[in-house]
Amino acid sequence: MRSATSFFDKTLIRTDVxxxxxxxFLYTAIWIVLxxxxxWAEADYMMRGTGHYVGDHLYDMxxxxxxxxxxxxxxxxxxxxxxxxxxxxxxxMHALPVTRxxxxxxxxxxxxxxxxxxxxxxxxxxxxxQGLLYDGVAWSALFQWFWVCTALEFFFFSLAILCCMASGxxxxxxxxxxxxxSFIFIATILLQAxxxxxxxxxxxxxxxxxxxxxxxxxxxxxxVLNERVWLWEAGEKxxxxxxxxxxxxxxxxxxxxIFNPDAVLPLVVYGFVGLVLLxxxxxxxxxxxxESAGDxxxxxxxRPVIRTGIAFYGGLSFGLGLYNIFRANNDRVGLLALIxxxxxxxxLWCFAADMVIRKTFHVFRSGWKNAAGVALLLIVxxxxxxxxxxxxxxxxxxxxxxxSATVNLSYDGVYxxxxxxxxxxxxxxxxxxxxxxxxxxxxxxxxxxxxVDYELSNGTYMSRDYHISRTAARASGxxxxxxxxxxxxxxxxxxxxxxxRATAVKMEDIRGGYINSYQTxxxxxxxxxxxxxxxxxLLDDLAxxxxxxxxxxxxxxxxxxxxxxxxxxxxLWTNELPPDCVNTVAYLNELGFDTVAIFxxxxxxxxxxxxxxxxxxATSIG
Amino acid sequence: xxxxxxxxxxxxxxxxxxxxxxxxxxxxxxxxxxPNGAGKSTIIRHFTGxxxxxxxxxxxxxxxxxxxxxxxxxxxxxxxxxxxxAQASIAEMAKLYAGMYPTFSWERYEKMKQVFPLNDKQxxxxxxxxxxxxxxxxxxxxxxxxxxxxDEPVDGLDPVMRRQVWSxxxxxxxxxxxxxxVSSHNLRELEDVCDHVGIMNQGKxxxxxxxxxxxxxxxxxxxxxxxxxxxxxPAELQILHRSHVGRVYTYIIRGNAETVCRRMxxxxxxxxxxxxxxxxxxxxxxxxxxxxxxxxxxx
Numbered sequence: 001m002r003s004a005t006s007f008f009d010k011t012l013i014r015t016d017v018x019x020x021x022x023x024x025f026l027y028t029a030i031w032i033v034l035x036x037x038x039x040w041a042e043a044d045y046m047m048r049g050t051g052h053y054v055g056d057h058l059y060d061m062x063x064x065x066x067x068x069x070x071x072x073x074x075x076x077x078x079x080x081x082x083x084x085x086x087x088x089x090x091x092x093m094h095a096l097p098v099t100r101x102x103x104x105x106x107x108x109x110x111x112x113x114x115x116x117x118x119x120x121x122x123x124x125x126x127x128x129x130q131g132l133l134y135d136g137v138a139w140s141a142l143f144q145w146f147w148v149c150t151a152l153e154f155f156f157f158s159l160a161i162l163c164c165m166a167s168g169x170x171x172x173x174x175x176x177x178x179x180x181x182s183f184i185f186i187a188t189i190l191l192q193a194x195x196x197x198x199x200x201x202x203x204x205x206x207x208x209x210x211x212x213x214x215x216x217x218x219x220x221x222x223x224v225l226n227e228r229v230w231l232w233e234a235g236e237k238x239x240x241x242x243x244x245x246x247x248x249x250x251x252x253x254x255x256x257x258i259f260n261p262d263a264v265l266p267l268v269v270y271g272f273v274g275l276v277l278l279x280x281x282x283x284x285x286x287x288x289x290x291e292s293a294g295d296x297x298x299x300x301x302x303r304p305v306i307r308t309g310i311a312f313y314g315g316l317s318f319g320l321g322l323y324n325i326f327r328a329n330n331d332r333v334g335l336l337a338l339i340x341x342x343x344x345x346x347x348l349w350c351f352a353a354d355m356v357i358r359k360t361f362h363v364f365r366s367g368w369k370n371a372a373g374v375a376l377l378l379i380v381x382x383x384x385x386x387x388x389x390x391x392x393x394x395x396x397x398x399x400x401x402x403x404s405a406t407v408n409l410s411y412d413g414v415y416x417x418x419x420x421x422x423x424x425x426x427x428x429x430x431x432x433x434x435x436x437x438x439x440x441x442x443x444x445x446x447x448x449x450x451x452v453d454y455e456l457s458n459g460t461y462m463s464r465d466y467h468i469s470r471t472a473a474r475a476s477g478x479x480x481x482x483x484x485x486x487x488x489x490x491x492x493x494x495x496x497x498x499x500x501r502a503t504a505v506k507m508e509d510i511r512g513g514y515i516n517s518y519q520t521x522x523x524x525x526x527x528x529x530x531x532x533x534x535x536x537x538l539l540d541d542l543a544x545x546x547x548x549x550x551x552x553x554x555x556x557x558x559x560x561x562x563x564x565x566x567x568x569x570x571x572l573w574t575n576e577l578p579p580d581c582v583n584t585v586a587y588l589n590e591l592g593f594d595t596v597a598i599f600x601x602x603x604x605x606x607x608x609x610x611x612x613x614x615x616x617x618a619t620s621i622g
Numbered sequence: 623x624x625x626x627x628x629x630x631x632x633x634x635x636x637x638x639x640x641x642x643x644x645x646x647x648x649x650x651x652x653x654x655x656x657p658n659g660a661g662k663s664t665i666i667r668h669f670t671g672x673x674x675x676x677x678x679x680x681x682x683x684x685x686x687x688x689x690x691x692x693x694x695x696x697x698x699x700x701x702x703x704x705x706x707x708a709q710a711s712i713a714e715m716a717k718l719y720a721g722m723y724p725t726f727s728w729e730r731y732e733k734m735k736q737v738f739p740l741n742d743k744q745x746x747x748x749x750x751x752x753x754x755x756x757x758x759x760x761x762x763x764x765x766x767x768x769x770x771x772x773d774e775p776v777d778g779l780d781p782v783m784r785r786q787v788w789s790x791x792x793x794x795x796x797x798x799x800x801x802x803x804v805s806s807h808n809l810r811e812l813e814d815v816c817d818h819v820g821i822m823n824q825g826k827x828x829x830x831x832x833x834x835x836x837x838x839x840x841x842x843x844x845x846x847x848x849x850x851x852x853x854x855x856p857a858e859l860q861i862l863h864r865s866h867v868g869r870v871y872t873y874i875i876r877g878n879a880e881t882v883c884r885r886m887x888x889x890x891x892x893x894x895x896x897x898x899x900x901x902x903x904x905x906x907x908x909x910x911x912x913x914x915x916x917x918x919x920x921x
Contacts, residue, residue, distance in 0.1 A: 009721075009722075010721070011717075011718060011721025011722055014717075014721065015707075015717075015718050015721075018714070019707055019709065019710075086705075087703075088701075088703045088704075088705040089705045090672065091667065091670075091672050091701050091703065091705060092701075092704075092705035092706075094670075094671065094672040095670040095671060095672050095694070095699050095701075096694070096722050097691040097692075097693075097694035097695040097722055097723065098691055098722070099689050099691060100689060102691075289673070289674065290667070290672045290673055290674075291633060291673060
């Protein structure tokens with residue numbers, strides 16, 4: 001029965017289903033091959049061990065669901081709304097006695113319905129395969145797979161529909177869709193590249209800002225759905241390897257894989273965003289003019305926005321590319337060359353975009369103002385970055401506002417997560433010295449690196465990465481600042497004990513240990529008593545101020561050995577032992593190690609390299 | 623009654639419809655004529671609810687057409703570029719029309735098989751242009767519309783099929799009081815079927831009247847004067863066009879034939895004959911007044 005208030009039309013839905021069944025078939029066939037057919041074909045493999053693999057496979061298929069949603073969301077939207085791209089078809093569809101709202105939601109429901117049908121059929125066949133070949137059906141995983149994929153499809157399908165609404169030209173729709181999925185990510189990459197060119201010490205910090213992660217659905221969804229989370233189950237196992245102690249201790253065993261709880265928030269957020277996108281697309285459809293069929297950009301107000309965006313991105317990316325071609329054999333090509341490249345490419349892209357949008361080559365008169373505006377914007381961006389108007393290069397955190405600082409002095413082999421105020425102050429002092437005295441000119445391998453990530457009390461991060469000339473640094477205040485940092489107790493503790501976890505080791509928890517010398521290939525299994533004595537020696541050395549590494553040294557004297565202490569709570573593991581750890585070296589001697597061989601250094605070498613032999617035990621000098 | 627009231631439509635600054643006002647009385651066949659680019663197809667797309675006017679109103683029996691399914695269910699359209707789904711046959715398209723138009727008659731659909739020699743299971747895109755046009759008529763007429771809007775409807779049909787189609791249309795007009803708005807450049811054909819005519823140019827409706835009124839209001843007068851030179855004609859005569867061969871002058875004059883002849887008697891013509899104008903002549907001379915006429919151009 002026809003309802004005047006209905007928001008969809010059954011005839012249109014039926015027509016869509018009849019017209020686009022091959023797409024549904026393809027979509028369904030892929031899922032059937034990926035899930036029930038795979039589970040049927042690999043039943044022997046999946047049944048082995050705990051038998052959890054069948055559920056794990058469904059969780060793996062959630063990642064596949066992202067790409068299925070990305071691809072088929074676009075295909076269904078492009079097919080169902082393709083009539084908007086042609087004046088003949090739009091003439092038929094809009095002359096039919098249905099409102100724009102009914103048209104819109106009929107096509108939307110047809111698309112979602114066809115994808116849902118494909119998934120339901122897949123669920124049915126998967127249930128059948130699992131019921132027949134396995135111990136039972138993994139209902140929970142199957143149910144979760146279905147809803148996760150539905151949420152993903154809802155988001156990507158809505159986004160693709162919005163792109164269809166924004167354009168009246170089919171070839172422009174995939175371009176818009178790709179841009180919508182990646183423009184924040186691309187902007188981040190480009191701005192990071194630009195930051196690396198302009199700012200001394202610039203680093204992206206190895207991760208992307210939250211806006212980039214959340215603004216790039218593929219990035220965050222792949223991250224959270226790819227992460228494998230298992231249910232851990234308590235168990236008991238005799239510690240046979242613990243030097244024959246026969247101690248029985250608790251441990252956990254890996255249970256079945258579960259849905260990553262961290263994925264819930266992104267899925268809910270993107271589900272909501274999908275709703276907003278769908279609503280926006282509906283509003284655009286209602287206001288969209290039928291005569292926009294054939295126009296690459298359907299709305300006049302959107303044309304300058306898209307043109308400017310293309311010109312900006314084109315100028316930034318292709319401008320940087322062109323600049324790097326110029327700079328290939330000349331590191332000194334400067335700001336003017338970069339600006340020239342960016343402006344040239346932005347102007348070209350602006351006119352090219354205008355040609356496509358307006359479908360004419362006669363764009364100069366109408367487009368030059370736009371091109372000039374974007375060029376000016378890029379000039380301001382480059383000059384502003386060069387002048388460091390934000391104060392990026394000279395910015396230092398205030399010590400009392402730093403929660404922690406992760407320092408990587410890769411030349412010295414030091415990687416410490418510092419939390420103590422004394423250490424943080426030393427880090428900031430070194431950072432300050434590099435800003436004031438560091439030389440960016442690094443010749444060959446003559447470099448010294450400081451990479452620091454500050455976690456600030458307001459929850460934000462500040463990262464810097466400096467590559468400076470080592471020769472210049474040795475002759476400056478940087479050396480003193482680095483030495484002061486390496487002498488702090490927190491850094492020494494890290495050097496001697498190997499990791500921060502070691503501080504949590506309780507003497508009474510130590511059950512045994514193991515030492516292996518890489519230099520001599522000697523190894524010793526420790527009893528609980530021996531391990532405790534070794535740990536005490538390490539603590540005594542730390543208390544005595546040992547473990548301070550000399551910064552910027554080419555050949556550092558340390559013993560390359562592996563010390564492992566097994567404890568109920570946290571173990572200890574270290575792989576370098578500085579020679580001033582006299583108590584530990586003495587105990588190693590006691591255990592029968594050839595400590596001279598362990599350090600592998602002669603007295604002559606020590607003298608030549610400026611080490612004070614008086615600080616090292618005689619046994620460590622060959 | 624189908625109405626357009628002061629409709630304005632602009633495409634990228636170009637005013638395609640400029641305060642166009644047009645009224646199609648119920649149960650009539652209304653011929654819409656005009657030069658290329660006059661705005662005929664544009665106004666038709668407004669009547670079918672495809673385009674939304676920038677200003678003005680499009681009404682069917684006083685109800686707006688745009689976004690009004692209840693009104694659109696009462697009308698069907700055959701555009702000059704009738705669209706069908708790429709893989710569809712006539713039977714499949716019929717399912718769409720039947721679902722959309724509650725008045726769709728499957729009985730008529732079956733009867734039409736006798737009229738149109740087409741295989742309704744064949745894909746429409748495999749058919750010739752003329753056959754596709756027949757398919758369009760087949761489907762559209764099965765919707766049993768109260769109002770039928772046609773843009774260049776018989777373009778591509780052979781003469782026999784043209785007669786057949788017109789016969790069906792006029793049968794519907796006579797039996798069911800269907801209102802037909804038809805746009806065409808074939809004025810001779812329109813003259814045979816239309817009872818109202820509207821002439822459009824540059825987005826405006828220049829005039830609209832019943833065909834008989836229009837023919838009564840313009841007269842072609844052939845006059846031979848006694849003197850070799852043309853005498854001064856009465857100033858009140860509104861002459862649209864004049865030409866002469868020897869002493870015989872041909873005038874196209876706006877006005878009733880009887881009145882015009884009476885006025886012309888003042889010039890004491892040797893011979894005078896009033897000839898009714900064809901629609902084509904009316905169109906040409908009316909458009910001549912709107913700066914649109916056949917020009918003698920030497921290439």
